[in-house]
Amino acid sequence: MATSASSISIVSLQAQTTLELNRRSFSSPYSTKTRKPIYYTRPSGGSILIEASSSSSSSLSASSSSSSAVALETQPMVPPYNVLITGSTKGIGYALAKEFLEAGDNVVICSRSEERVKSALESLRVESGKQHVWGATCDVRKGDDVKNLVSFAQEQLNYIDIWINNAGSNAYSFKPLMEASDEDLIEVVTTNTLGLMICCREAINMMQTQPRGGHVFNIDGAGSDGRPTPRFAAYGATKRSVVHLTKSLQAELKMQDVKNVVVHNLSPGMVTTDLLMSGANTKQAKFFINVLAEPAEVVAEYLVPNIRNIPTNRSGRPTYIRFLTGLKAYSQIFSRLAFGARRNRHVLEE
16 A cells, blocks of 8 residues: 655654653663573672562653753763673674773673683683673573673673673574574574664663763674675674664664764674684685684774774764775785785685
């Protein structure tokens, strides 16, 4: 059934009006619900069970008293920064955590595995020589887990300046979609898409109440530029959605006149993580891994200073930080084809 332009305009105007009324009457943008217990890993080692707290959700009120509430007093965001990174016990997440620690920041890491959290905490303290790192178990696919992660971060650091959504999965499966199992598809989509949405929601809700505000960084991946990703189509589709979600959140925050929270995209390019290397079993894959991929430490050394520059410069504009730019990629491919450069850097080619 066709829809006229005038009816679309009316619906759009109604939606904007409703959104504006809700924004003005929303006295507390962060509400808590009944939470399930979760194990947290302390700096001293071991884990403790923090009982869930229960409080009623904040209610929307159109009364004049809530609309005239005292505005949140803003504070400048200055270093050291408080940083939270999901999926940070290995790979690029771990490397980012280490780089932030070496820059003098405070870091919260998390993973689904309590064992991996403990191991990563110990390694980070030894390798960086810093003790200001905390860890928690968290499954980003579960709303209660992410809410508890927020509570844990606030308990340890009071607030979070930089939240990096790095948790992701391709189920370590490289095969045509027609051969993918239901379990693998559910793992990929719930982690990369649903998990990202939940984390963005909780991070933004938390940061809106902070005098310093905050910055959320969503990490993209293969497929985010719209190019095909054969043998991991589901993963590529979820990463394409990362860019769209980020743009939509940026538009929503602008519509709601939220100025103290900014959502950005972060592109590490090809990183020699277990996730990437598990697919290095074809001639084409080996070629591009050798030509374009870099170790996580190299990527983190570039990304972290650029991430920190945003709050340092008090920038309120969304950014897209890229390690592997198009020009850089084409240059490295040309060097390989013309001069044989970068052959067998990471994997042995036939």
